[in-house]
Amino acid sequence: MSESDSSPKIQTTIETGDEESRHAPLNARDTVIETRDLDVYYGEEQALDGVSMEINEHDVTALIGPSGCGKSTFLRCINRMNDMIEVCRVEGDVEFGGKNVYDDDVDPVALRRKIGIVFQKPNPFPKSIRDNVAYGLKIQGYEGDIDERVEESLKRAALWDEVKDQLDSSGLDLSGGQQQRLCIARAIAPDPEVILMDEPTSALDPVAASKIEDLIDDLAEEYTVIIVTHNMQQAARISDRTAVFLTGGRLVEYDDTTKIFEDPEEQRVEDYITGKFG
Amino acid sequence: MATEETTSDQLGQSTALRIQQLKGQLFEVALVAATLVGIVSLLVLFAQISNDAFRPRTASSTWFLVYFGTLVAPTAAFTLYARRRPAVRTANALAFAAVFGGLLLSFVTYVVVDALSPYDVFIYAFFASLPPVLVLAYDRTTDERTYTGPLIPVSIIVGVGVAALVDGPISGPLGVAAEWIMYFGLVTVPAALLVAWLTASRRGRRTGAVAGGVVAAGGLAVAVASIAAGVDASLPIVVFSAFAVPTGYVTWWSVKTNPEGRVGIAGPFVILGGVLLGASLVDRLGIESPDSYLTPTLILESWDGLTASNAGVYPQIVGSIIIVGFMAVLAFPVGIGAAIYLEEYAPDTGLRGRLATLLEVNISNLAGVPSVVYGLLGLALFRRTLGFGTGIVVSAAGTLGLLILPIVIVSTQEALRSVPNDLRQGSYGMGASRWQTLREVVLPEAIPGTLTGTILALARAIGETAPLVIIAVATTKYSPPSGLFSSATALPLQIFAASANAKPEFRHGVVPAAAVVLLVLMLLMNATAIVIRNKYGRTN
Numbered sequence: 157m158s159e160s161d162s163s164p165k166i167q168t169t170i171e172t173g174d175e176e177s178r179h180a181p182l183n184a185r186d187t188v189i190e191t192r193d194l195d196v197y198y199g200e201e202q203a204l205d206g207v208s209m210e211i212n213e214h215d216v217t218a219l220i221g222p223s224g225c226g227k228s229t230f231l232r233c234i235n236r237m238n239d240m241i242e243v244c245r246v247e248g249d250v251e252f253g254g255k256n257v258y259d260d261d262v263d264p265v266a267l268r269r270k271i272g273i274v275f276q277k278p279n280p281f282p283k284s285i286r287d288n289v290a291y292g293l294k295i296q297g298y299e300g301d302i303d304e305r306v307e308e309s310l311k312r313a314a315l316w317d318e319v320k321d322q323l324d325s326s327g328l329d330l331s332g333g334q335q336q337r338l339c340i341a342r343a344i345a346p347d348p349e350v351i352l353m354d355e356p357t358s359a360l361d362p363v364a365a366s367k368i369e370d371l372i373d374d375l376a377e378e379y380t381v382i383i384v385t386h387n388m389q390q391a392a393r394i395s396d397r398t399a400v401f402l403t404g405g406r407l408v409e410y411d412d413t414t415k416i417f418e419d420p421e422e423q424r425v426e427d428y429i430t431g432k433f434g
Numbered sequence: 435m436a437t438e439e440t441t442s443d444q445l446g447q448s449t450a451l452r453i454q455q456l457k458g459q460l461f462e463v464a465l466v467a468a469t470l471v472g473i474v475s476l477l478v479l480f481a482q483i484s485n486d487a488f489r490p491r492t493a494s495s496t497w498f499l500v501y502f503g504t505l506v507a508p509t510a511a512f513t514l515y516a517r518r519r520p521a522v523r524t525a526n527a528l529a530f531a532a533v534f535g536g537l538l539l540s541f542v543t544y545v546v547v548d549a550l551s552p553y554d555v556f557i558y559a560f561f562a563s564l565p566p567v568l569v570l571a572y573d574r575t576t577d578e579r580t581y582t583g584p585l586i587p588v589s590i591i592v593g594v595g596v597a598a599l600v601d602g603p604i605s606g607p608l609g610v611a612a613e614w615i616m617y618f619g620l621v622t623v624p625a626a627l628l629v630a631w632l633t634a635s636r637r638g639r640r641t642g643a644v645a646g647g648v649v650a651a652g653g654l655a656v657a658v659a660s661i662a663a664g665v666d667a668s669l670p671i672v673v674f675s676a677f678a679v680p681t682g683y684v685t686w687w688s689v690k691t692n693p694e695g696r697v698g699i700a701g702p703f704v705i706l707g708g709v710l711l712g713a714s715l716v717d718r719l720g721i722e723s724p725d726s727y728l729t730p731t732l733i734l735e736s737w738d739g740l741t742a743s744n745a746g747v748y749p750q751i752v753g754s755i756i757i758v759g760f761m762a763v764l765a766f767p768v769g770i771g772a773a774i775y776l777e778e779y780a781p782d783t784g785l786r787g788r789l790a791t792l793l794e795v796n797i798s799n800l801a802g803v804p805s806v807v808y809g810l811l812g813l814a815l816f817r818r819t820l821g822f823g824t825g826i827v828v829s830a831a832g833t834l835g836l837l838i839l840p841i842v843i844v845s846t847q848e849a850l851r852s853v854p855n856d857l858r859q860g861s862y863g864m865g866a867s868r869w870q871t872l873r874e875v876v877l878p879e880a881i882p883g884t885l886t887g888t889i890l891a892l893a894r895a896i897g898e899t900a901p902l903v904i905i906a907v908a909t910t911k912y913s914p915p916s917g918l919f920s921s922a923t924a925l926p927l928q929i930f931a932a933s934a935n936a937k938p939e940f941r942h943g944v945v946p947a948a949a950v951v952l953l954v955l956m957l958l959m960n961a962t963a964i965v966i967r968n969k970y971g972r973t974n
């Protein structure tokens with residue numbers, strides 16, 4: 157995708173939420189997110205060091221690496237959740253559809269309506285299941301049939317059959333795995349373009365985790381998914397491309413997942429993947 | 435050495451371990467003793483006060499027998515019956531809240547409105563509620579997304595201002611209308627609207643409108659019946675709207691939704707009926723009741739400094755309620771607003787961050803400042819600077835408001851802080867703005883904690899004496915305050931003054947009895963706080 161045809165797109169998607177631009181037919185894998193020389197500091201401490209990366213539309217991109225190497229930081233830069241951390245300073249570019257999301261004229265609130273996020277610990281609101289899923293629609297002033305969207309989102313999150321008779325009971329009454337799928341339903345209800353996931357299965361048991369993995373596979377048909385994971389097998393199973401971060405907040409290698417896991421360029425990456433460190 | 439000990443030796447208790455255990459047990463005993471000392475001394479104190487106020491030893495044993503038969507035994511039997519049946523307990527709790535809450539609400543509404551003049555209260559209530567209703571109606575009728583939210587508080591303030599302007603000219607002509615019409619507008623109309631709204635949200639608009647109409651018609655019927663019987667219709671209307679309507683609604687609701695537990699509705703009536711039956715039996719049979727100081731006279735009459743049996747604290751009870759109520763109106767919005775700013779908006783770093791931190795530290799310190807000092811502050815502010823009259827309601831409410839402000843701020847901050855950050859992150863991640871996150875996620879979660887903290891602050895304020903002495907609130911007064919700028923009176927002050935009365939029956943009878951009344955007022959507030967906390971506090 158060239159710069160020139162992507163710029164107008166972000167105008168329409170962020171500001172007016174034009175429906176057509178969403179799942180435009182793909183000629184090839186288009187770049188939807190691109191970072192250039194991204195440095196992030198928390199006060200004096202540097203958390204990301206010169207990360208440049210292009211993320212393809214409708215790919216599942218996995219971010220792996222040892223704890224504290226900056227994976228979550230990278231994820232939070234994309235939808236500007238870092239804005240909430242006062243000591244956090246971002247330098248470099250993060251482009252979403254060709255538009256630098258750190259430009260002055262980008263409203264982080266509008267940006268987050270295009271880029272949903274799912275956290276490590278399931279965090280449903282203490283509201284009914286229905287209100288949880290409808291939350292994004294309500295705050296965005298959605299005028300259509302909310303119940304219909306709730307049902308559709310719960311179906312896409314593979315939760316509908318389990319909760320369809322208890323939509324008015326609290327989201328907190330669900331099991332951990334169900335709560336996480338509820339959070340995914342909540343994230344996809346307003347129909348974002350990208351879904352960020354920060355270790356979405358690490359607080360779950362293996363069965364619940366595998367359900368979410370299946371779900372991620374399905375989601376990739378409609379959304380671009382970027383997922384941080386601690387679990388190497390998970391990355392290998394579900395992702396199209398894998399980025400390996402190592403200590404110091406540096407992106408060490410980024411390639412097709414098969415390449416990373418079968419024949420990495422870097423010795424350090426091979427050591428990490430084979431469990432020699434990390 | 436390890437080789438010489440067998441495994442079983444190692445598992446046995448060594449002397450060191452035994453001493454360790456003994457130390458632990460001694461510590462536990464010390465803790466239990468400390469707890470007991472505290473609780474027992476409080477109990478002894480309360481027993482002493484209630485003994486002096488109530489004087490149970492002056493009653494004949496038949497009196498005890500009668501009340502045991504009519505009140506204690508049936509209540510105990512009912513409690514035992516309900517204990518194992520959760521459905522009954524649910525219905526019982528609901529009925530309790532409706533019946534006793536309704537009685538309390540009727541009493542408070544009637545005495546306060548009566549003291550402040552029903553015509554003035556009606557005018558203020560009308561002009562304060564009309565503008566927000568109009569704003570909401572406008573919001574409903576326009577399809578486009580309007581941003582009327584901020585207009586609502588502004589419109590209320592404007593309404594109150596208008597009321598202050600027109601009160602003088604209007605209240606004259608309005609005085610032609612009977613008083614009960616004012617009470618009808620003040621109590622029956624809101625009750626009817628509430629019932630209509632509640633019913634409509636469950637049964638559809640039609641039924642809602644009918645239910646509201648039934649309540650309004652009932653209010654009119656009560657008025658007509660009272661007038662026909664030759665009594666003032668005001669009190670009957672208040673009791674009908676604030677007691678009979680909620681009780682009836684809750685009864686209907688329990689029968690509908692909780693049929694197996696509907697026996698529980700009888701709970702509060704067992705107690706009420708027991709008291710009434712006992713009283714009428716004692717009266718009929720001429721049984722010697724205790725020579726108590728806690729009598730209807732004490733609660734319903736005004737002060738008499740010469741004869742203890744004629745002394746009443748009605749003006750003081752009403753005065754305390756008015757002061758604390760107005761104080762809440764002044765202090766809660768300011769305190770809660772400040773807490774929300776400090777907790778949710780103020781930055782952590784930079785100049786403004788440091789300023790906020792400085793503020794927070796000082797507010798915590800202010801919570802511990804002695805109340806006498808607040809009295810001086812109130813004196814300087816309201817009397818000297820603003821030139822208000824001596825000891826008027828506004829000064830008293832303002833002074834007490836300053837006193838509880840830090841408590842309100844700190845407890846609200848605590849409630850906000852206890853909302854998990856995950857929820858805020860989740861909301862921001864969905865593309866919610868800060869205000870949306872606050873309104874939709876943070877505040878609903880913080881409401882129970884905030885309400886508990888603020889109601890406890892009310893309970894603290896109602897007992898405060900020293901600041902009122904300093905701002906020169908009259909210790910003895912024979913009528914309740916008639917307005918916000920008329921001279922105030924408060925129950926703790928009357929207790930303080932009576933404790934210096936030359937006659938021993940005042941010092942050892944009326945004072946403890948009035949103290950019991952004050953304690954009951956305070957406990958009612960705390961009970962409300964507990965009910966609210968239990969109702970909302972189930973999320974954790």
Ligand SMILES: Nc1ncnc2c1ncn2[C@@H]1O[C@H](COP(=O)(O)OP(=O)(O)O)[C@@H](O)[C@H]1O
Pocket residue numbers: 198202203221222223224225226227228229230241243
């Ligand atoms: N809110 C924060 N404030 C200060 N430092 C932080 C904050 N969040 C993360 N860091 C630091 O940034 C580095 C990267 O953290 P993170 O992105 O959470 O790593 P990962 O998700 O890969 O484990 C760590 O050294 C961490 O201590």
Ligand SMILES: [Mg+2]
Pocket residue numbers: 227228229354
């Ligand atoms: Mg992380």
